[in-house]
Amino acid sequence: MDFSYIDAIHAALNDSLRDDDRVFLYGQDIGKFGGAFKATKGLQDLYPGRVLDAPISEDAMAGVAMGAALEGMRPVLEMQFADFSTIALNQIVNHAATHFYRTGVPVPMTVRLPSGGTPGSGPFHSQSLEAIYASFPGLVVVTPATVADAYQMLVESIQLEDPVIFCEHKFLYRWLKSSTLQGDGLPIGKARITRAGKHATVVTYSAMVHEAVRAAEMLYDEGGWEIEVVDLRSIKPIDTDTVIASVARTGRLLAVGEAFPWGGVTAEIVSRVAADAFHLLDAPPARLNARDTPIPYHPKLWADHRPTPQTIAASLRNLLKY
Amino acid sequence: MDFSYIDAIHAALNDSLRDDDRVFLYGQDIGKFGGAFKATKGLQDLYPGRVLDAPISEDAMAGVAMGAALEGMRPVLEMQFADFSTIALNQIVNHAATHFYRTGVPVPMTVRLPSGGTPGSGPFHSQSLEAIYASFPGLVVVTPATVADAYQMLVESIQLEDPVIFCEHKFLYRWLKSSTLQGDGLPIGKARITRAGKHATVVTYSAMVHEAVRAAEMLYDEGGWEIEVVDLRSIKPIDTDTVIASVARTGRLLAVGEAFPWGGVTAEIVSRVAADAFHLLDAPPARLNARDTPIPYHPKLWADHRPTPQTIAASLRNLLKY
Amino acid sequence: MIPLVPVTREDRIDRNDLSGVREDLPRIYLAMLRARVLEDKLSSLYKAGKIVGGVYLGRGHEAVSGSLASYLHRGIDIFAPLIRDQAGRTAFGESLMDVTRTYLGSVEGPMKGRDGNIHRGRPQEGMPAMISHLGSSVALVAGMLMARRMQGRLEGVVGATSLGDGATSTGAFHEGLNTAAVEKLPMVVLVVNNQFAYSTGNDRQFACADLVDRARGYGVAGHKVQGNDLIAVAETMKKAVSAARDGGGPQLVVADLLRLCGHGEHDDASYVPAEMRASGLARDCMQVAEGQLIDAGVFSRSQLDEMRAQAVAEVQSAVAQTQQESAPHPHHDDWRTMYHGELEE
Amino acid sequence: MIPLVPVTREDRIDRNDLSGVREDLPRIYLAMLRARVLEDKLSSLYKAGKIVGGVYLGRGHEAVSGSLASYLHRGIDIFAPLIRDQAGRTAFGESLMDVTRTYLGSVEGPMKGRDGNIHRGRPQEGMPAMISHLGSSVALVAGMLMARRMQGRLEGVVGATSLGDGATSTGAFHEGLNTAAVEKLPMVVLVVNNQFAYSTGNDRQFACADLVDRARGYGVAGHKVQGNDLIAVAETMKKAVSAARDGGGPQLVVADLLRLCGHGEHDDASYVPAEMRASGLARDCMQVAEGQLIDAGVFSRSQLDEMRAQAVAEVQSAVAQTQQESAPHPHHDDWRTMYHGELEE
């Protein structure tokens, strides 16, 4: 039997509810309906009273989760789309994220953000907001790219005492499959070398890992280039050591992300490597992001808005030429 | 007579109201009371019906401003503190900022964010959120460091057709003075060489420009080092040309910011320079930001939380040593 | 303290006297019909895979939405539609081609393929282009009206927007309506309680006896109507719009009905209980309206059939024309995000 | 549809019968007195430059805040105070040293100098540490109560929070109260209408006749009381807290009074009109309370004087002790932002 990425999330929620009485789920339409993406399907029946439908009140949802966390629960919030979490920003970044620093009392809550673009979803159902959350102190921000990571990192996130922003990619939900939920056991905070190589390093995360691997395959077929692909897995904290170790092997860095291009993960990666591993670089470290426009509705525009295997490969060719 | 930074803002609002019937001000306590920082003092009497007190509804305030802008007005919103603008994030980044792209109809609104730290202001009245706004497509984000820029850039922002996030620094309000409001006429989008130098470049903006100049003076006194200080003035767009021209002269880059350290302006600067001017760098490009914790209340902690002339000088010494 | 505007309830209206709305009914019904026919077509296009991203219909909302906008005047008033307002959009004068082009992603449409489906508008003609984040339109319309007041052109103007039962739980709805009340704006806020927000029923959305009970707490007038009863709806909307236009400040209209489709066309709405489907709320406003129009001698059955046939033909031709138009092309789009392109990064 | 909990109004209460609250008054008054004396001291410390960042007092709020918290039990209940709740904090058992240490920035305080003034709490003892963003506490308390329900320890518990007239305009207030109503939580939400939000009067904040009119729109019980009348306030709070404790769901209590100080001690409140200063709202709840206590024979004037002298002495000694304590030092602070320090950047 195959597990999809959304199956992995479902299984992680199920297992967490089963194994830990403190866990409960809160979000819009997640009860009987099972959620907009069916991540919670059937769970209300299995765990009565622990899978609760919320009103359309993202700010209050985050406040509720935080309050429940303070009282010893392990809330897992589902935002219907990452884009709607802007409404909850204050409760997340000002209330929950500052709490341990201010009071010494941790806030073990997990906020699931269905993130990233899919064709036809348009400007308000496609955003990747991981960097917004990472900018604020006090949050862990994870961005699983594989089925096993989706499972394991969600289970792990729920068990952390700190607030976690769990960015799951909608494009991977049904498309990405695996025969197992068991991964390599890497903890949150550690990056993974998804594909080993020696000519250049692509550092990326979430859905772009797969696009980067495709680009790497293209370049291998094209000229035998061996591109190393690093999957960050969590963008806060960033596993700078693994990134730099890879750059030490390849001498070339391309940071790829699906989010808007100003600031964000790719800027953080490039500036860390430039600062801490300058002497390892044989070429200027490069970035590739989405365009600096709202995410377009039309699939033809959308496909040109975000990085693709083709544009990643083109960036790599430039990098390899240097 | 001397003008302070807050006088400059007051004058810009006054002159804009005087010269353009489309301008009006909206915000909490800005009417008779003149605003928490007195930026609008007396203006309601001078321009009746055009300086309106708002309820404590930041989301609606931004929605109102956007609506008024669509109907041909030039709203200037005052957030009481930048920190409270998180509540308005959705209306700003999703509604106003996407509007021109989606519809071709511009949204000429200006949002004033009293930003940055002052001693004793604590985690919720000290934040620098410019990078959050810059991450979203469709916004201009300006960060004046001088009295003349505060005046001129606010006048200019109000006249732009696009939504502008105007980050004014509270620490400069009363402390920074100038004998004139007239500046050098640099438009939004152009950086300024605040202090010329040849041994290293500090790229920064807002209040940190003054701390960087102090650090530069220290290093000059210390060993005759000539540090060039670039004031970005606007962080979106970033005047990459001026930054790179400076690095071409000095070969060394330190990006300094008062905001939280993950991502943000300094990462964007360093990664642009590393990507586009790699060959000009004689040393790894460096960054200095605030600590990755909430902004502490106690002045002794606060002074250690953000960059100071001492820590900027220390970073520069490291850079010069390389 | 401002004197409280009384909450009026008008669930029951004397049906023998149509005089108040008789002349409005043909116009309203035509908008309803065109919307229904258009949306039926959109649904089949979606099911045939011709529309990407989702189709969200206003089936069952036609009477409320169409009536509200029928009392507004394009070029003077403002109408900020939400998800299920095709009838209102049509009544406000939205062209059929704007709809088909936006859904089918034609580059000729008002959104040029950059945005799609219901996220369209003509803001310069008084019809803002909604964003997804529910509740955002309330403050927007308030701001548009405040601008007109400052410009001295508020006289005789009404701004209207509509939201669902679920959207009343947003902070944006609250902040926006409260602001409108403070500013005493000529605004109509229509809340269509279609019993569900996606799958979530009223019992998990709010705890008040009736959403119209909120009016008093904002200091605005409240109106209540059964949303599938065209005559009652028309009378209520007429009254609310006139009250707003005549200086009565914001009007909160709460209409009860049942959404007669899924949340989107991907959703079978199987969570709607059978009793509800069998209740009076589930009566289709189109059928009710047709009965009322025939009874009152406004239209004959054959006239209705003719109108429908014509609406179908119009939709067919709009779709056919749109399908010949170009999709946007990334190399032809200028990707401009700001008016001042030179300030873009 | 859930049956509506009736809105009760109790502006007028029969003063001859104190029996309901007589035994509670000494405790409430003592909290009020301690808060007043403490805050007077904080004001002079601020004016002497010993406190940085601002001092925001609850002068005039002591009766409402102190009464509410006097009916709560520390260790069982939850009390989430806001800006002007020193009396409530004291009544709930906050130690004097927690206050002086936080204001004076002692590293021994609960916030260790990391946060200051009113932004303090003991969340593990049922008293959350407020953030500045108004309205945030409503959903927080709701979540705390929901947790207890899931844990089977909600029985007999009440969660209370307080906000100002201005804070009712936040989306957070609306979303939070609506959520509490949907969950039927044992919650008391106290809205103190002190006529101003900073400098902004009620007329620019809301348009309803009375904020208690909002209760019905949320489906919660509403209570109204004049906030400077201790006996009325005590009776109202007792009733509201008991109703919440006994399963009556959320209780919205609206208390009218006048803030008897500036927004903060930097503000002279010159915007408060003279008529308002001369009105019954401006009567100081401390004086009203003392009159009531003496009239009812609860305390004699000399007992009151003695209590005050003792409160002054306690505050003096707390301040003196705090002033000998260390300020935080950046090299000694571990700057830890997360429980899992190893996950920090």
Ligand SMILES: Cc1ncc(C[n+]2csc(CCOP(=O)(O)OP(=O)(O)O)c2C)c(N)n1
């Ligand atoms: C702030 C926000 N949260 C969540 C959503 C996702 N969403 C879109 S429509 C919808 C249900 C809306 O229900 P209602 O307001 O009753 O309108 P209806 O669809 O019934 O007409 C939800 C939850 C959204 N658009 N905005």
Ligand SMILES: Cc1ncc(C[n+]2csc(CCOP(=O)(O)OP(=O)(O)O)c2C)c(N)n1
């Ligand atoms: C969301 C938000 N916006 C603005 C502020 C700034 N602010 C702090 S207190 C205050 C006035 C509060 O008035 P009210 O709620 O009536 O409480 P009061 O001070 O009168 O007790 C304002 C505007 C804030 N803290 N939070």
Ligand SMILES: [Mg+2]
């Ligand atoms: Mg609905």
Ligand SMILES: [Mg+2]
């Ligand atoms: Mg107040």
